[in-house]
Amino acid sequence: MSQTDAATTARTDATVVSADGTTIAFERSGSGPVLVLIAQALSDRRDHRKLAALLSSSFTVVNYDRRGRGASSGAGEWHPLAEVEDVEALIDAHGGAALLFGSSSGAVLALDAAAELPSKVGGVIAYEAPVIVDDLRAPVPRDLPDRLAQLVADGRPSQAVTLFMKAALGASGFMVGTMRLMVPVWRSMVAMAATTVFDVRLCAGLQDGVPLTTERWAAIEAPVRVLVGGKGDPFMQSGSAALASLLGAEREVIPGAHHATPMMKPSVLVPFVREFLGSVRG
Known part of the structure; x- marks a missing residue:
C-alpha cells in the first residue's frame, strides 16, 4: 500500500x-x-x-x-x-x-x-x-416489538435474537442454528438484542404484506x-x-x-x- x-x-x-x-x-x-x-x-x-x-x-x-x-x-x-x-x-x-x-x-x-x-x-x-408488499413471505407480526422487549427485560437476549431472526428476517431454524455455531458473531448479536426492538418499530407499517x-x-x-x-x-x-x-x-x-x-x-x-x-x- x-x-x-x-x-x-x-x-x-x-x-x-x-x-x-x-x-x-x-x-x-x-x-x-x-x-x-x-x-x-x-x-x-x-x-x-x-x-x-x-x-x-x-x-x-x-x-x-x-x-x-x-x-x-x-x-x-x-x-x-x-x-x-x-x-x-x-x-x-x-x-x-x-x-x-x-x-x-x-x-x-x-x-x-x-x-x-x-x-x-x-x-x-x-x-x-x-419492505413486504405481497404474500411472497409472511408479514412481520405487529406484536413482535413487545415480545422482543419482554425477552430482553426477562434477561433472555439470545432468545430475543432467535425470535427476531425467525419472525423479522424470515430465517429458518437451520440458519439460526448455523449462526449460533459462529460463536463470536452470535455473541456480538446477543449484545445488541435490545436494538431489535428499535429496528422492528422503525419498519412498522412497511412489512404488513400490502401495497x-x-x-x-x-x-x-x-x-x-x-x-x-x-x-x-x-x-x-x-x-x-x-x-x-x-x-x-x-x-x-x-x-x-x-x-x-x-x-x-x-x-x-x-x-x-x-x-x-x-x-x-x-
Missing part, C-alpha cells in the same frame, strides 16, 4: 452527542464528499469497515455505531426521530451536508433522515430495505437509488420495485449480490455506489 493509499484509508475514531444526550461513536476515513454508512439490524460499524475502506478513496466515509450498539450509548426512550437526530449530529459534525448509504433497516433510516433533513441530505442509496401507501417519505427532495441483490429473496425483489415506484427512484439489481453483501463482499456494490453518488455530487 502506498503512503497515499494508507492516508486515504486510515481511520479516525471520534464521538458526537445526539439531541437527547446519546453518545454516538464513529470512524472517519478518506476524503471528499461526506458519506454516512447506516448499518442493518444486529450490526455495528465493524460490519461496514470493508465497505468504508473501499469507498474512502472517493468519499469522507463516516461509519458509525447506531445507538445501543458498539461504543455508542443506549437509547433510553427510543423513537424513530431519535435515530434521525443521531444522523443529523454526524452530518453537522462534518460540515452540515452528507450523502447516505443504508442497508436493510438502515435503508429505512436513511430515507427517514432524507425526509426530515432535506437541506442536509444530498442523496440516498437504499440497499434492500426490508405501500405511506406518506412517510413524501418530503424527500434528494435523489434516491434503490438497490437490490440479484440473489435477494423474491419478496425483496417485489418490495424494492414497489419502493422505487413510491419514491419515483431508479432501481438497480446487483448481479450476484444478496442481503449480506454489504458486509461479506462489498466490492460488488462499490461501482454502483460510486456511479450514483458521483452523479449526485456532479
